[in-house]
Structure formats: C-alpha cells, structure tokens
Amino acid sequence: MNEPIDILLFGGRGDLTQRKLIPSLFQLHKKGSLAPDSRIIGLSRSGISSEEYCEILFNALEEYAPKCVGTEEQWSNFTQRVSFLTLDGNSRDDFIKLSQILEEQQSRHRLFYLATQPSLYVHICRNLAENNLITGDSRVILEKPIGQDLKTAQEINRQVSTWFSEEQTYRIDHYLGKETVQNLLILRFANSMFESQWNNHYIDHIQITIAEKIGVGTRGSFFEQVGTMRDMVQNHLLQLLCIIAMEPPYSSSPDAIRDEKLKVLKALKPIKDEALQKNVVRGQYGQSANETEKLKAYRNEEDVPTDSNMETFVALKAEVDNWRWSGVPFYLRTGKRMATGLCEIVVEYKKIPHSIFSSFNSSSIPNKLVIRLQPDESIKLRICEKRMGPGMNIQPTELNLNPDQNANDPPPTAYERLLHDAINANATLFMRRDELEAAWQWVDPIIEDWNQNNRIPEMYPAGSWGPAASTLLLAKDGRLWNEMS
Ligand code: BG6
Numbered sequence: 001m002n003e004p005i006d007i008l009l010f011g012g013r014g015d016l017t018q019r020k021l022i023p024s025l026f027q028l029h030k031k032g033s034l035a036p037d038s039r040i041i042g043l044s045r046s047g048i049s050s051e052e053y054c055e056i057l058f059n060a061l062e063e064y065a066p067k068c069v070g071t072e073e074q075w076s077n078f079t080q081r082v083s084f085l086t087l088d089g090n091s092r093d094d095f096i097k098l099s100q101i102l103e104e105q106q107s108r109h110r111l112f113y114l115a116t117q118p119s120l121y122v123h124i125c126r127n128l129a130e131n132n133l134i135t136g137d138s139r140v141i142l143e144k145p146i147g148q149d150l151k152t153a154q155e156i157n158r159q160v161s162t163w164f165s166e167e168q169t170y171r172i173d174h175y176l177g178k179e180t181v182q183n184l185l186i187l188r189f190a191n192s193m194f195e196s197q198w199n200n201h202y203i204d205h206i207q208i209t210i211a212e213k214i215g216v217g218t219r220g221s222f223f224e225q226v227g228t229m230r231d232m233v234q235n236h237l238l239q240l241l242c243i244i245a246m247e248p249p250y251s252s253s254p255d256a257i258r259d260e261k262l263k264v265l266k267a268l269k270p271i272k273d274e275a276l277q278k279n280v281v282r283g284q285y286g287q288s289a290n291e292t293e294k295l296k297a298y299r300n301e302e303d304v305p306t307d308s309n310m311e312t313f314v315a316l317k318a319e320v321d322n323w324r325w326s327g328v329p330f331y332l333r334t335g336k337r338m339a340t341g342l343c344e345i346v347v348e349y350k351k352i353p354h355s356i357f358s359s360f361n362s363s364s365i366p367n368k369l370v371i372r373l374q375p376d377e378s379i380k381l382r383i384c385e386k387r388m389g390p391g392m393n394i395q396p397t398e399l400n401l402n403p404d405q406n407a408n409d410p411p412p413t414a415y416e417r418l419l420h421d422a423i424n425a426n427a428t429l430f431m432r433r434d435e436l437e438a439a440w441q442w443v444d445p446i447i448e449d450w451n452q453n454n455r456i457p458e459m460y461p462a463g464s465w466g467p468a469a470s471t472l473l474l475a476k477d478g479r480l481w482n483e484m485s
Contacts, residue, residue, distance in 0.1 A: 004037035005423055006108050008098075010124055011115035012042025012084065013056070015219075016143065020174075021115065022057045023065035024416035029078045030070050033420055041101065043087040053084035089123055095131040102133060110138040111422060118146055122159040129163040141170045141422055141430075145230045149447065150440035157433045170422050171431040175236040175343075177414030177421075180373045181243055184345075187371075187379065187401070189248055194369075197349075199324045204366065207331045207346040207482055208240050211338035215285065215295065215462065216312065220303030227310045232334040234443045238265065239431070241330055244345060245320050254428040258435060265438035269319040276449040283313030283467040284457035285337040295337060295462035311457045312336045315470040316446075317477075331474060333481070337462040343373040346482045357392055365396045370482070377411075378402045 007025070009017050028034050042053050061069055069075075085101065087094040102110065112128065114121050121142060128134050140160065147153030160169060175181065188194055197203070210232060216223045223231070242261035249256035271279055288295035299306050313335030320330065349367040368382040379401040387393040412420070421429055449455065458467035465471075465483065474480055 004035040007040045007111045013044040016115040018060035019064040020415040023068045040082045042084045047086045050083040054079045113141045144235045174414040176429040177418040179411040180377045200328045204348045204350045205329045210334040210343045213341035215337045220301045228314045237332045238439045258432045267322040268442045269321045279317040281315040281469040282311045282457040285462045286459040288463045289461040345371040
C-alpha cells in the first residue's frame with residue numbers, strides 16, 4: 001500500500017476533472033490503490049459546498065464514465081476523501097485557507113494537478129510557493145498544451161522550475177498512458193524478431209493516425225487559441241512517433257526511455273522552404289456532405305468566428321534523419337469530425353523483391369503491422385497465406401497478436417494509469433522538459449509559416465477522411481492511407 005497523499009485538483013469543476021480525473025481516481029479507490037487516508041481536494045472559483053461538489057461529480061460519472069459507477073457504498077466511501085474549496089487564484093486569503101487544510105496533515109506528499117488554462121500555471125505555482133505549500137516531496141502535474149510555442153513553453157518551464165525541480169514536475173500526455181502504447185514497448189523490446197527488422201532495410205513507411213469523429217463541441221474558444229497542431233500534433237502524435245522510432249533504451253528507467261525519445265525528436269528533419277507546403281496539409285471541417293447526418297461546419301460551432309482559419313486537421317510527412325530511419329517517411333495525420341474515430345499506427349514493410357507465384361502478384365500485398373490504440377485495442381500482422389485447396393492461390397490474412405483480454409478486468413484507462421504513476425512518483429510516462437521543448441522547436445516553423453504566409457486551411461466535409469491534399473500527400477509517393485489500401 002502506498003503512502004497517504006493529498007491530491008489537489010486545480011480546475012476542480014472543469015471538464016477534464018469531471019470526465020477523466022475523478023472517474024480515474026474513483027477506479028484507483030475501488031482497486032485499493034489509494035491509501036486509506038488520502039484526500040482529494042477540488043479547487044475552483046465556484047462557491048459550492050463539498051456535498052454539492054460530490055453530487056456534481058457523481059452526475060458527471062454517470063454521464064461520462066458509466067462503466068466506472070460502482071456500488072452506492074463504494075461511492076459514499078470515496079466521497080469521504082473528497083472535499084471542495086473555493087479558490088480564486090488571485091486571493092491570498094483563499095491560499096491561506098488551503099494551507100490550513102493542508103497543514104492538518106503536514107507530513108504528507110502533495111500532488112498538485114493543474115487542470116486549468118496553461119496561462120495560469122505560473123500564477124498558481126507562485127501562489128503555492130509564496131504560501132509555503134510546496135514541500136520537498138510535492139509533485140505538480142501540468143496538462144498539455146504547455147505554452148503556445150517554444151518561447152512560451154520555455155518561459156513556463158523556467159518559472160515552474162524555480163519552485164518545482166524537474167523530478168517533481170510531471171508533464172502529462174495521456175496517449176502515453178494507453179494500454180497499447182505500453183504493449184508496443186513490450187512488442188519492440190521483449191521480442192528479437194521485430195527489433196531485427198525495425199529499420200529502413202525492411203520498413204517502407206509508417207503511418208500514425210488519430211482520427212476523431214467528434215467536432216470541437218463546446219470547446220470552440222479553447223480551440224480557436226490552439227488548433228490541431230498544438231492540441232494533437234505537438235504532443236500526442238510526436239510522442240507516438242518517438243515510441244515507434246526510438247532506439248532500445250538501456251533500461252526501463254524514466255530517464256533511459258526519455259533520453260531515447262529526445263534523440264528521435266532531435267533527429268526529426270526540420271520542415272522548411274518548399275517542404276512547408278509540399279509535406280504539410282492544414283484542413284478545417286466544413287458542413288457534412290451527407291444529407292442524412294447533418295453535421296455543422298467548424299465555423300458554425302459555438303464560440304468560433306464565422307471567418308475562422310483555425311485548423312481542425314493536420315497531415316504531414318516527417319523524416320527521422322538517422323541511421324535506422326533514413327529514407328522511411330512517417331506520415332502523421334489527425335483531425336476532428338473524421339469519418340470514424342480511431343487511433344492506429346501502421347508499419348508497412350517493403351514489398352518482396354520478386355514474386356515466384358505467377359498466379360498471383362503477392363508483391364502487391366506487403367506485410368503490415370497494425371497497432372490499434374482505439375477504439376478496440378489490438379495488434380495485427382498482415383501476412384500472405386495459401387488459400388486452402390488445389391492450386392497455389394495466395395490470400396492476405398491477419399495474425400492476431402492481441403494480448404489476452406479479460407473483459408471482467410479491463411486494463412486501466414490512460415488517466416488512471418498516469419495518476420497511479422504520479423501518485424507513486426514514477427515519471428516514465430511523463431514528458432521531460434527537454435522533450436517538450438524539442439517538440440515545440442520542430443513544430444514552431446510550421447505554425448509560423450501558416451501565420452506569416454496566411455495559409456488558409458483546405459476545407460473537408462465533416463464525416464470524411466480529411467482534405468484531398470491529405471490523400472495526395474501519400475499518392476505523390478505512390479502510397480495510400482491504410483483505410484484506402
Ligand atoms: C486531448 C485533446 O488531449 O485529446 C482533445 O485536447 C482530444 O482535443 C483528446 O479530443 C483525444 O483523446 P482521446 O483519448 O479521446 O483520443
């Protein structure tokens with residue numbers, strides 16, 4: 001059993017807290033992974049009581065995480081840990097009240113989860129420090145996106161580091177907490193057969209897609225400041241790319257893994273000059289083309305100006321300039337309001353050099369390893385096999401490499417795993433400062449090009465696979481996105 005801890009949720013009434021953090025903490029509670037005396041303190045400006053807060057949390061649990069709703073007794077035990085404090089980030093008195101609550105249990109570890117706008121991070125940390133609330137074993141979790149670009153990210157990192165050491169700072173990217181990402185590490189580094197072919201001699205190209213069916217919903221004003229490049233590419237997509245492309249680390253320690261991820265980010269070839277237009281696609285969803293399912297255009301969403309040029313889709317071709325990956329393109333793509341919701345990594349192997357089976361051109365069916373993170377987690381390997389019966393007929397088939405899945409004991413969700421790790425001071429799946437800054441450094445010139453040259457996003461109908469330029473990005477290289485091949 002771990003030590004009791006005080007978990008402080010800044011942004012305690014926000015979307016993230018209600019949809020992800022509380023359901024995850026409740027799961028940890030049910031599994032006995034929270035020490036009995038651990039406390040959860042929700043903080044926000046709304047003047048509500050702890051009882052009202054728990055009621056709001058329960059309603060959200062039923063709505064957003066119905067599978068997590070346990071028994072009445074479990075919830076009522078959980079709420080014994082939960083309290084709410086009205087806290088205005090500018091009010092010294094409120095921080096004094098908070099310190100009184102924390103001092104009741106002075107010797108405990110403290111976990112400050114900043115689920116607020118990133119622009120408040122420095123302010124909150126400063127107030128915590130000025131009120132002596134940061135102890136030697138306190139930790140802070142920072143949600144993404146941290147900053148708007150390299151400069152602002154560096155400034156947040158610099159300021160936060162005056163109060164929290166790097167070991168105390170946990171920069172969360174929830175994609176790293178997904179079950180299949182863990183499994184991918186095992187697949188790569190606990191099996192010799194994949195590793196020996198994991199390079200430009202055998203692999204033709206790699207695709208990473210995060211497609212969302214949903215639009216921006218009620219997050220229009222957030223999205224207007226961020227856009228898909230900052231919301232999804234700078235973090236989730238690049239982190240997945242790192243896990244796929246990194247060299248074998250010398251151990252599974254946090255820094256061994258993060259050192260290798262950093263090397264990948266540093267080896268990313270900068271996208272500049274004519275490649276800015278050739279290798280990057282910026283899109284925005286328009287109204288759906290489908291008459292039966294009428295989906296709004298992004299520009300008609302709540303809090304979005306009708307002339308907005310913010311992107312809701314990005315596709316790009318990245319190159320990792322090192323010995324292992326030279327010549328192997330990584331096609332990354334993500335968008336909202338796409339044809340379906342899925343996240344998958346496709347490793348497409350090179351075609352066989354010569355087919356000896358004249359009846360069938362097996363060279364047109366290359367091997368493919370398809371790692372699906374969601375909605376259904378799976379790892380499948382496409383190979384060619386003989387069709388049963390007379391003749392030498394070949395057909396593609398998929399070998400299922402899925403781990404045993406026990407429906408009664410589903411794997412933890414990403415937030416559950418990452419909260420568990422942060423509570424137990426394991427930073428392996430969190431981003432280090434240098435990684436975050438290297439990712440911004442690579443992404444910044446693309447955003448600058450869009451801004452300076454007023455690059456208007458290409459429209460795609462809501463419910464489709466993105467703009468035509470995305471298909472073209474691969475077609476120019478004689479390749480197809482996975483759903484088309
Ligand atoms: C978040 C983004 O980080 O990830 C959202 O801010 C996005 O815009 C979400 O919808 C997707 O996460 P998941 O786990 O639902 O694929």
